Amino acid sequence: MPVPIESTVLRVTQYAGAPAMLVRAGDDRDLAHITELSAARATRARFALDRSEDYIRYAISRRRLLAGLGPAGLRQTEFLVAEEGHMAVAYLVCSVHNGEWTIEEAGDRDPSGARLGAMLQVMLAREPALPPPRITGLWPHDLTPPQLTVVTRQAPQEVMMIRPLRDRTLPMPPLSASDVLYWHADLF
Helix, strand or coil, X not given: CEECCCEEEEEECCCCCCCCCCEEECCHHHHHHHHHHHHHHHCCCCEECCCCHHHHHHHXXXXXXXXXXXXXXXXXXXXXXXXXXCEEEEEEEEEEECCEEEEEEEEECCCCCHXXXXXXXXXXXXXXXXXXXXXXXXXXXXXXXXXXXXXXXXXXXXXXXXXXXXXXXXXXXXXXXXXXXXXXXXXX
16 A cells, blocks of 8 residues: 655745744753654654654764765754753754755644744744755654645655555555655655
């Protein structure tokens, strides 16, 4: 059965200056909170991966290695966290390549994703003289930060298929793209 994932192009609403919020580089102490954020978002989807702390660490490490082992300046990986009370409440993993940003994975304790949108605004405000980059990713339908606009959604070139492990005689109800939570970092 094909899994209907959609490649999304996003646009960030820019304001004069960056939002007043603390954004810092993520590290290992944040992974437990990020795992909770990932699990909370996955409960709303019919199809999502069970993303453990080790799996998330692996996905981030893989993107960092891809950036670090390539030629200098070709790729960059951003792992950012917004925290409140020494706890990660939003995070973003973004790859930068040829001036294009790819959202690898993201999460926000706020269901609307407002902190996540503000984090993207902070990233844009770091280099205000540059034109806004093209931002792509496998963006969930139920994550709608007020600072983001979905420009396009389309089927990617890759086709992802699943097959049930048990009781294959029963037909599975078809999935729609809004039923699926699958991040770019989950591709292998």
